[in-house]
Amino acid sequence: MKVRLALVILIFFSFAGCVSQTVRQDATSSPDAALQAYTQLGLQYLQAGDTNNAKQSLQRALAINERYAPAHNAMGLVFQYERENALAEEYFKRSTQLDPNNSMHRNNYGAFLFAQQRYPEACVELQKAADDPFYSARAQAFENVGRCYRMTGRLGQAEDAFKRALELNRSRPFAQVELADLLLDNGNLPEAMQWFDRFRQMVDNRNAQHSARSLWVGVRIARAERNPSQAATYGLLLRNLYPDSEEYRLFRESVN
Known part of the structure; x- marks a missing residue:
């Protein structure tokens, strides 16, 4: 078991090192590519539970362009993971201000507010995500809206939201x-x-x-x-x- 775990860790850090080298190459050739690569690397570190490296990668992205909404949203996820709620909200808000039509960012911010039991505010953000007909996770967004409306006692709207979720995906x-x-x-x-x-x-x-x-x-x-x-x-x-x-x-x- 220890050998297997060590192998997984070795593979991850080898992969992360390759991505870091690719990011450095992108940074010299294309700032836009570097922004995306640093942000993606930050999310990969977060998925592995390595929030320190996640923050470093996202800070590099924001050093290139402080107005890059995906990096702000990813930083919000990192601080939510660390339970630094004030900082998480600051970054989530900034991402939605910079890119108000990004439904994934709205959904992430709404999910954060829901976790904080701030249900009326959460419903607003989640509904905006669900209202986007081009949002790829729209069924899940309607499901989230239904949960939120149920918590606020708006049961008729909750029922409608769950029905919309199932119209989009019956499973x-x-x-x-x-x-x-x-x-x-x-x-x-x-x-x-x-x-x-x-x-x-x-x-x-x-x-x-x-x-x-x-x-x-x-x-x-x-x-x-x-x-x-x-x-x-x-x-x-x-x-x-x-x-x-x-x-x-x-x-x-x-x-x-």
Whole structure:
């Protein structure tokens, strides 16, 4: 195991060294290429958990062009990783100011605000990302919007957002479960069952895993279908997999 880990580390740093050499070559031939290369290298370091080298690479990019929005956004991700929230917000804000139409930057900033439980602000940024018809991660953006609206009690808008996410990509398990949950609360059992069945098929095909939320939804749907054995099975899974969850607390109260 130690040999394998050492090999992985060696491969990574050898790769990083090659990229660094390429960046230096780009810096002498094309400032724009250097900007992109330094920013990409910073993100690669971040993915490896090496925030010091990530910051150094991104600082080099910003030394070439202080107004390069992708480097600001990447720096925001680095400081978010380090839980330096004030600095992270400063860089995220700067990236959206410099490139207000960049939906990925909006989504990243919105996700940061959501993590800080600043839900109304997060919803604004996430909605801007979802509104972009050319955003490649638009289904995920609508899913994020749905989560955000749900946290602010705007349940109708949350339902619409999850439906839009699934119109764009019907194989998003989180949106399937959340939509089934909302529909169940609204008394729309047939449609709730439809979406939960899709999710259950993904679980059976090992393309998704149960969460505490999905198991609690399964319990309630099984009860509505008058299938007590299925409800008990989901309840047992809740107890075994998520004993400290809010959903298991609700399940226990429901059987007392």
